[in-house]
Amino acid sequence: MGLLDCLAIVIFLEARGEPLQGQIAVGQVVMNRVVSSKYPNSICGVVEQPDQFAFNLSKTPSTAAYFVALSLPHHKDLVDGATHFYSGNEPFWAQGMEMTFSIGGHKFFREKR
Numbered sequence: 513m514g515l516l517d518c519l520a521i522v523i524f525l526e527a528r529g530e531p532l533q534g535q536i537a538v539g540q541v542v543m544n545r546v547v548s549s550k551y552p553n554s555i556c557g558v559v560e561q562p563d564q565f566a567f568n569l570s571k572t573p574s575t576a577a578y579f580v581a582l583s584l585p586h587h588k589d590l591v592d593g594a595t596h597f598y599s600g601n602e603p604f605w606a607q608g609m610e611m612t613f614s615i616g617g618h619k620f621f622r623e624k625r
Contacts, residue, residue, distance in 0.1 A: 513556065513569060515554065515555040515556060516578065516581055516582065517573070518555045518556040518559050518560070518567070519539060519542060519555050519559070519581040519584075520573035520577040520578045520580075520581045521559070521567060521568065521569070521571055521573050521577070522538065522539075522542055522559045522565045522566065522567055523535050523538050523539050523573065523577040523580050523581055524571065524573035524574055524577035525565075525566035525567065525568065525571060525573075526538045526565060526566050526597075527618065528574065528577070529616070529617075530615065530616040530617070530618060531615065531616060532580070533590060533615050534615040534616045534618055535576075535577070535580045536580055536583075536584065536587050536590060537590045537591050537594075537597070537613060537615060537618065537620055538597065538618070539580055539581055539584045540584065540587075540589060540590060540591045540594070541591060541594050541595060541596065541597050541620065542555060542558055542559060542565070543555075543584060544591070544593055544594060544595050544622075545558045545595050546558055548595060550595075551595070590613055590615075590620075591612055591613045591620045591622075592612040592613060592622065593612065593622045594612045594613060594620035594621055594622045595621075595622055595623070596609060596620070596621040596622070597618050597619060597620045597621065598618070598619060598621075599616075599617040599618045599619075600617070602619075606619070606621060608624070609621035609622060609623060609624060610622055610623070610624045610625065
């Protein structure tokens with residue numbers, strides 16, 4: 513399993529029903545965690561953390577998810593440094609964070625500055 517596979521699986525499982533911008537935003541959250549000193553410093557290390565992302569090695573991501581993963585360096589930062597997101601009911605951790613972006617059913621957050 514390569515880094516691209518790990519990223520494409522998360523994009524596919526977390527955002528396959530979202531528009532392209534939503535898929536890009538999910539990928540950007542993963543990459544923001546990779547560069548943060550608070551998380552593992554590899555894509556697979558970040559997405560394999562327990563209870564953080566929908567990640568299942570038995571799933572095969574779509575070609576579109578691979579395209580999004582490969583194109584991430586070419587997109588402007590939609591999430592403004594966000595390291596968290598959710599869809600559905602608001603989780604407990606969202607209260608202590610700052611929302612940076614919203615698209616479709618996803619809301620994106622970073623630590624308050």
